[in-house]
Amino acid sequence: MDQPRGLLQDMIIHHGAIDGVTGSCHELCLGDGRSILIDCGLFQGAETSSSGAGAERLRFTQSVDHIQALVVTHVHIDHVGRIPYLLAAGFDGPILCSQASAELLPMVIEDALRIGFTRDDRLIAKTLDYLRRLVIPLAYGRWHAVVQGETKLSVKLKPAGHILGSAYVECDLKTPSERYRIVFSGDLGAPYTPLLPAPKSPYRADLLVLESTYGNRLHEDRRNRQARLRAIVEHAFSNGGTLLIPAFSIGRTQELLYELEAMVHRHGRRRLSAGRQWQDLEIILDSPLAADFTAGYARLRAFWDKEARRRLRSGRHPLDFEQVLTIDDHETHLRTLDYLARSRRPAIVIAASGMCAGGRIVNYLKAMLGDPRHDILFVGYQAAGTPGRMIQRYGPRGGYVDLDGQRYDIRCGVHTLSGYSAHADQNDLVKFVRRMRIKPKSIRLVHGDAEAKRDLKTVLESRISGLEISIP
Secondary structure, X not given: OOOOHHHHHHOEEEEEOOOOOOOOEEEEEOOOOOEEEEOOOOOOOOOEOOOOOEOOEOOOOOOOOOEEEEEOOOOOHHHHOOHHHHHHOOOOOOEEEEHHHHHHHHHHHHHHHHHHOOOOHHHHHHHHHHHHHHEEEEOOXXXXXXXXXXXXXXXXXXXXXXXXXXXXXXXXXXXXXXXXXXXXXXXXXXXXXXXXXXXXXXXXOOEEEEEOOEOOOOOOOHHHHXXXXXXXXXHHHHOOOEEEEEOOOOOHHHHHHHHHHHHHHHHOOOEEEOOEEHHHOOEEEOOHHHHHHHHHHHHOHHHOOHHHHHHHHOOOOOOOOOOEEEOOOHHHHHHHHHHHHHOOOOEEEEEOOOOOOXXXXXXXXXXXXXXXXXXXXXXXXXXXXOHHHHHHHHHHHOOEEEEOXXXXXXXXXXXXXXXXXXXXXXXXXXXXXXXXXXXXXXXXXXXXXXXXXXXXXXXXXHHOOOOEEEOO
């Protein structure tokens, strides 16, 4: 059915992820005063919403009484971290998410509460209990009725291939006079993301809200990125230093462990550095939250892809192998940090946060950025205004970065492997649209820097005719 394109566009209000890649929160207006939210994420770095919300201003100042439900695409903090503020504003509707996300979400929210709200264990437990009562796990591929009456809304989740439990959202909206299919991509994964099946496009859409994080870039293929990761590890170890990898606690950490286990399995007795073989590799997972999520990934192995399940059946443990040392308590973290900074014993350290905006990785950076023996490897997107973006940009020039108000010179090696991003690249995003049997009449590009959105818009218009593409 042909729908007025302007009317479709007016159905969506964006509360985040329009001037960058954090704070994802989109409101689907149903035309009768009611609406639903798709995601409710934290802002990071310098990014803000059109209403002025940002990393330092997260409370909801407007009424939330009209919001009928929250649909969560996945549990990264930039998509769910504002949920406590939504609950504090009075939201008491259902929180719909995939079955895997339903298990992982309380862990993310507990961490967000401890960092941004309170360390009162009783209050945290009470909030998490309330959250669990609101969460409704949905199986992939099944319609779920959200709103009834003259205006009806159903949603369906489909695997997005970004992190475990990630989904894109199909919304079927019936008004007294019209019917619409609106699709929110969430964060789409790249093909061959470790542990996860690749996303498949929906059959149709009238309006597509599409992420554009890497809308102006192409990733390396899996073989090349594995070869480059191996080369960077060997380079770092030949210097007798530590390879620091800032990584999100959920998703990227588990994918890195998966790939490193494969290298140890394949190259076990081959030389890694002087006096060491690959089987002697030491991988330090210095993040209690990441360790919890890794255990969660192991429990949710039913959602792994076929390759990962084959490794399990062969007796391998791709997320829990003998070369991995997990650090839980702060005292052991400080001792490990001091030992690695002073010694010439090479190791890989994986620690949060992924954009170096907090967490234990900051202590490693303070101790090691100025020593050329060490290396830092970025495997994920670094948002504007974050320390990660500054190190990535100025480190190769011998620049500096401010951490907690103090200047630190960057003398270590700085590397970037975009191929390990869990985000689809430009080609993947174009394919997501092209493979829809009935193409969307309108596309709104969100969740990307201005250049990424402009480039993706140009490429989509050149390859697919008849699209109306807007950048909010």
